[in-house]
Amino acid sequence: MPERSHSYRTRAVILRRRNYSDADRILTVFTPRLGKRLLIAKGIRKTTSRKAGHLELFSHTNLLLAQARTWDIITESVTVESFLQLRADLDCISQAAYVCELIDAFTAEDDENETVWDLLLLCLRELNENATNAVKKDLLLRWFELQLLTQVGFQPELFSCLGCAEELRPGENFLHLNAGGVFCPNCGRAAQGAQPIASNVLKVLRHLSRTPWGSLRELQIGIPTALAAESVLQRYLVSVLERRLKSTDFIHRLRQVPVNRASEPNAAQRPPGAVSELPLDT
DSSP states (O other): OOOOOOEEEEEEEEEEEEEETTTEEEEEEEETTTEEEEEEETTTTSTTOSSGGGSOTTOEEEEEEEOOSSSEEEEEEEEEEOOHHHHTOHHHHHHHHHHHHHHHHHOOBTOOOHHHHHHHHHHHHHHHHTTTOHHHHHHHHHHHHHHHHHHTTOOOBOSBOTTTOOBOOSSOEEEETTTTEEEOHHHHHHSTTOEEEOHHHHHHHHHHHTSOGGGTTTOOOOHHHHHHHHHHHHHHHHHHHTSOOHHHHHHHHHHTSOOOOTTSOOGGGSOOOOGGGSOTTO
16 A cells, blocks of 8 residues: 655745646745745646635745655645735835745755745735835845845855955955955955945945844935945846846846836935945944
């Protein structure tokens, strides 16, 4: 007789999905204690499926799973958080997709990481609560990128020189993406491929990398500095992953489309922050 299947429960966020067979879907999910998993939802594409509404992308759901040879089978699903506000805004959808794609790219199957789970839920909740606040969402994404890089062991070196290991001082320092961080002026001038990084940009990156999100909610950053910090992190992610993320291109395309959002300040209206007041050692 075949061995009897075992069942177990877990919470999960749906990162990605693809159609399989006639009516099934393969879901990539992230869980608090099992890490990333591939699961199968049988019959979910049928109009009579009761699980479909509980297994939408980005949903936080409670699953009952049956162990199987290839992919464990979702037998029950109950929504814990649906993030409805997030789903009503195209920008938020693209940003949630970006967060989930980064989690997918930087985690391995069955590799438990509760800190990353907490980070993922925090970001989805903040995107949901601040769906119309473009400034705060952009800041959240930069913070998320740095926190995730730290948790998975790819954090850039922003505090000590990669060459001489001396503490970085205010002034002209040099960023080297392939080397994974910043050189001091003396070492940077001799490092092939290193480029100057503006003092304000380095201040912001350092501050975001070691400050809890709760202490950053009111931080305001000038537009040029914010865009420069985004460029640094995007290029660094590409150097680590050796590819661009699909959701990154989608976010950039959305920025080129004029959209009427009465409740959201446009780029020209976003308040410039006093970033220069952040000391380099923050």
